[in-house]
Amino acid sequence: MGPRRTTLSFSSEDAPELEDTHKVFVYYCKYSGKHALTTDCNLNTAPRRRTDHALVIDTTKYTAKLYTTDGGAKFLKRRSGTVERQYRFNIGKLPIGYRTEPEGKYLYIFDDALTTLSVDESGASNNGSGKPPIPPCIVPTPQGGTKVALEIEDRGPRHVILKVSADSVRVQTKNAIQSSGLVEELLDFMRGLLGVRLAQMQLERGETPRNKTLVIDNLAPDIVFQKLAGAVKNFKPKRRY
Template identity: 60%
Template sequence: MGPRRTTLTYSSEDVGPVPGDKPLFVYYCKASGKHALTTDCNLANVPRRRTDHALVLDTQAHLVKLYTTDGGTKFLRRKNGAVERQFRLNCGKLPVAYRNDPDGRYLYIMDGALTTYSADDALLGGRAPVPPCILPAGNNKTQVALEIDDRGRMRLVLRVTADFVRVQIKSSISSSGMQEELLELLRGVLGVRLGQMSLQRGESARHKILLIEGLAPDVVFNKLQASVARNPRTLGRSSKHVINTSIVPMSAPEEPAGAAGTGGGPGAADGGAAAAPK
């Protein structure tokens, strides 16, 4: 039996470019949950630096799409007395990666900075980690970040990503009945009363914050995933934005020190002459 693959639907703005049919690995800031990196490399298989245990990603050998901001320059003095300059990359205010040169070949991902979640367990009837877009809000409430597609042929929950639950409605985003239609869709999906739900403004007209009373985040996530699984093949107007990608959970390499010190390939990044300091 060959290896099992799980297919998720992600919008094109979530995953960036697709290199043929290679699987993509999508990583998020462990602290904030923000989308930080999409790559065709499983970070569980890359070497680590001996100095700070950062993961070493060869950007010439792999597709790398960053969703970070400039974190400024940091100078560090190592134990051997050498001073190292890092050009840092942030998710929000937190550094998650750095380079030793702004256009350097090697990207160093800070130890423990990134994580990912997989829908394997949810699609197979088990329990999967709840994505960052679904959070506890106190007082027995759950908060869900919504992204809305309007003027579709059907009312649907299109997909669940780390950043948003994307839904499709029939009416216009600016119509007076938009909120009523949206709440009616989610009432049916979540199996709650209208009085248990309320909508708050989001970052734009297409983004809303849904508050649900009486349902835990994992219950909300499972109900939304079940709704996505029931979708017909044709997803209305939004179907042109949908692509498939495989997502695999990140785990720590078993023997990072040995991998970083052997032969060529990415391991040379930590000890070779390719401008990748120790």
């Protein structure tokens, strides 16, 4: 098998460059944080495909530039009995989108695969600005505090902040999701990280067991974000030899 290819995909060979005068959206892989797509199509308002709810970009109307590798062709059998071939685009080993024809005009982005903001291990935003904006997962409360959407990765070797994205702050815990000690571990970890008292924090249930909402009293969102982003910057995974 030949080497993997990096894909830089445009709407057409003569597609115009994405200019500053147009609204440009930069999207990152939700799980790795790597730059995946730059386009003038707002995925928040893009139509969805009926078969798998993938977001649809018509590349005859929008410019789309992918920063992905060739994921190969996959065959899927639909409920109608037809077999569909998908030419997939990967970030690492994870597919984030596909076309149904090698040069087809429609680019499909898998549901929940991309996010608009990523803070990487350097602690910097990938949006090109010097100071990263506060992501939507960190919001103020009417009482002058802050709410933070958490996503839990359990059974880790230690508790750390793995990533800050638009959707959530990903936290690794030592306790299992269903463990009675998870809440205590999370609150104690966040207390030390944010420099607050336990009495200032509440942990609320989310849509799934892996999702929680942390409420912090008397601490502004920008300070919370700075501390969380700093924790990502200081986190260095252990090397395996």
